Amino acid sequence: QISNLVGWFYPPYSDSTTVVTQASSGNLGKIKDEKGTMTVKVSLLNVRDKPGLDGKVVATYTNGEQFNYDSVYIADGYIWVSYISRSGVxxxxxxxxxxxxxxxxxxxxxx
Structure with missing residues (x-):
């Protein structure tokens, strides 16, 4: 039995640096033209003015709503579908x- 022991404990360290990366492809922008219809299956989806989480939310879709899209983008770890709104934007x-x-x-x- 050890009593009144004073000292330092040095855990094993490595001099190498490990970089953990997500599998996200980054912000590739538009990856393809594709026409289709999306039916929302989550409670709420934001409609934005640009692909990415920094895009301003301009509208929302709720579970069960459908919309047509004409192109696909990648940004901020998400696949984004895009369309021209009724206002032409x-x-x-x-x-x-x-x-x-x-x-x-x-x-x-x-x-």
């Missing part, structure tokens, strides 16, 4: 979480 909606340019957690159904 391009809008963007996050369609799901992105990994390796694929929609791995879709927020709706697509046809």
């Amino acid at each position: 391009r809008r963007y909606v996050a369609a799901g979480e992105e990994s390796n340019r694929r929609n791995v957690v879709p927020y709706g159904t697509f046809k």
